[in-house]
Amino acid sequence: MSHFSAMQKLGCTEILQSLSYSDLFALKDTIATKLANVWTKEEAISVILNCSQSAEELLKRRKIVREAILKYLIRHDVVIKVSADKQQLIGEVLFYWTQKEWKRKELIDQTKHKLEQNVKQEIANAKIKAMAQEVKAAGIELEQARQVQDQLRRQLEEQARQAVEQKRRQAEEQIKRRAEEQVKRELEEQIKRRMQEQMTEQVLDERKKQLEMQMNIHLNVTQYETPSQAGGDFECQIIGEEFCKWFFILLNSQNPSFGRQPEEWGPQHFWDDAILHFAYSVQEDITEQHQSSATVSLRLLSLVKDEQLLFNPNISKNGMKCVTSPHGLVAIAVAGTIHKNTQCLGIFEQLFGLVRTPVGRNNWKIKYVNLQLKALIGQQEINQPSLSIELPALVAHLNELNAFLK
Incomplete structure (x- = not known):
């Protein structure tokens, strides 16, 4: 069973592609002599990768000459000594693939972090939108209450005298002020709770980031x-x-x-x-x-x-x-x-x-x-x-x- 990382598999495929048709199929016959019905270079490369134990074991094969590895490193702008032997070049290309894997993982982690931030922002936007809808609903209810009060006031005006009408108006104004103050207090309390929740989430996020940064610090000496x-x-x-x-x-x-x-x-x-x-x-x-x-x-x-x-x-x-x-x-x-x-x-x-x-x-x-x-x-x-x-x-x-x- 082969043990290739994603970068090792891509790199070995590119090196094998640079071999001649005869060298590639000779290498395939050496590694997997019992496999038949292989006609194209792609099929031969697939057989070679599946039957090789590791990237290092494959690169040590005689058919993969030093010049093929050297040309691969030069194509990928890897600084090496031209006088380096094949074993040293194998070490350089393995280290290059390891670095590429690390950079790939770092990019995935950064993308994941950005996605998490976007999700959090969308959640915050959804909460704000929900609050706006609640405020709008409260305004509709308040308007409906005002309409009911107006209807009641008109009925009382028809049945009462001027003195009773004056008292009714005073009572109406008092009720109206209390209702508005109550709605205002409720809205203020809701907004305050939402802000406290957002501040708490921000504090937790900051602590989490600090903890992750502390955990990623390694003293290697x-x-x-x-x-x-x-x-x-x-x-x-x-x-x-x-x-x-x-x-x-x-x-x-x-x-x-x-x-x-x-x-x-x-x-x-x-x-x-x-x-x-x-x-x-x-x-x-x-x-x-x-x-x-x-x-x-x-x-x-x-x-x-x-x-x-x-x-x-x-x-x-x-x-x-x-x-x-x-x-x-x-x-x-x-x-x-x-x-x-x-x-x-x-x-x-x-x-x-x-x-x-x-x-x-x-x-x-x-x-x-x-x-x-x-x-x-x-x-x-x-x-x-x-x-x-x-x-x-x-x-x-x-x-x-x-x-x-x-």
């Missing part, structure tokens, strides 16, 4: 105490411990088996050009490299969310080390064990490069990640993990991070 020159290794070790506690609780919370409500994970914790070097060894050694905040965060997320892994870091002196540079850069290395359900699958070593953001005094983001996983096969004994990245090597990584930023 993590604060730590800046290591001082005098604090030395002790303060650096404290920074490393606090960072490791924060990072691995945040990452593990994306795994349902961790038993904790998922916290806010995403590219906001990484620099836009963040790099992930990922190496793992099961039966053979495999190395991956990912760049950009979106792809790095998604690759790390897939380890705990899709592969159901849990990272158990050893933040003691044997398992975690931290160094800093005069420029304020921080390099942290940590080792630990990897678990899945009730099994211990292996060990890991992970190196982080942190760079302070210019906003705020102690806000940091991840610039560089080097993750190595090693599976424990058979009855291999699991000892307390010790960090193979010793301080000289860690300082070398910090110098590398300094050079990377220049």
Whole structure:
């Protein structure tokens, strides 16, 4: 079953349309060899999309060459490096589609908000119209009452003498004033109630908007105490411990088996050009490299969310080390064990490069990640993990991070 968002489906369709007839049908035969009676490019594209697992899996196919993805990004005014390889271009196009989905959702939310405002305005107009109709009805009733009073006055004039007529007129005027005052008071009370209801609705709407604005504010940086020159290794070790506690609780919370409500994970914790070097060894050694905040965060997320892994870091002196540079850069290395359900699958070593953001005094983001996983096969004994990245090597990584930023 394919998993394509609306923007991914449109983008993949456009890229597939740019392929030649032979390449497109060769790709269709590779993905769905048992499907027959496909004669047009549109039918072939439909089969390819329905039989592909995801947009990333489809774009990695050999028939979709690097130039097709590059031309798509250029057509859509996406700024990229011409020297970027296919994997980097795939990351850029996936991130571009994610941005388009966000903008599409934002536009839908704005349209929905405008519709709600229009409905509220129509309701208010309907209420005003109803009030006007009520006032008009009250005026008709008042006019009818006046006509009845006039008829009564004429009858009394015919039956009474001048003295009785004078009294009657005085009584009539008094009744008339009281009736008008009563109608006026009722209308004033109705208008007052309507105004109070409208003011109450406006206050509630304003509070709702403020609450929504407050709920949409996210602080995507993590604060730590800046290591001082005098604090030395002790303060650096404290920074490393606090960072490791924060990072691995945040990452593990994306795994349902961790038993904790998922916290806010995403590219906001990484620099836009963040790099992930990922190496793992099961039966053979495999190395991956990912760049950009979106792809790095998604690759790390897939380890705990899709592969159901849990990272158990050893933040003691044997398992975690931290160094800093005069420029304020921080390099942290940590080792630990990897678990899945009730099994211990292996060990890991992970190196982080942190760079302070210019906003705020102690806000940091991840610039560089080097993750190595090693599976424990058979009855291999699991000892307390010790960090193979010793301080000289860690300082070398910090110098590398300094050079990377220049």
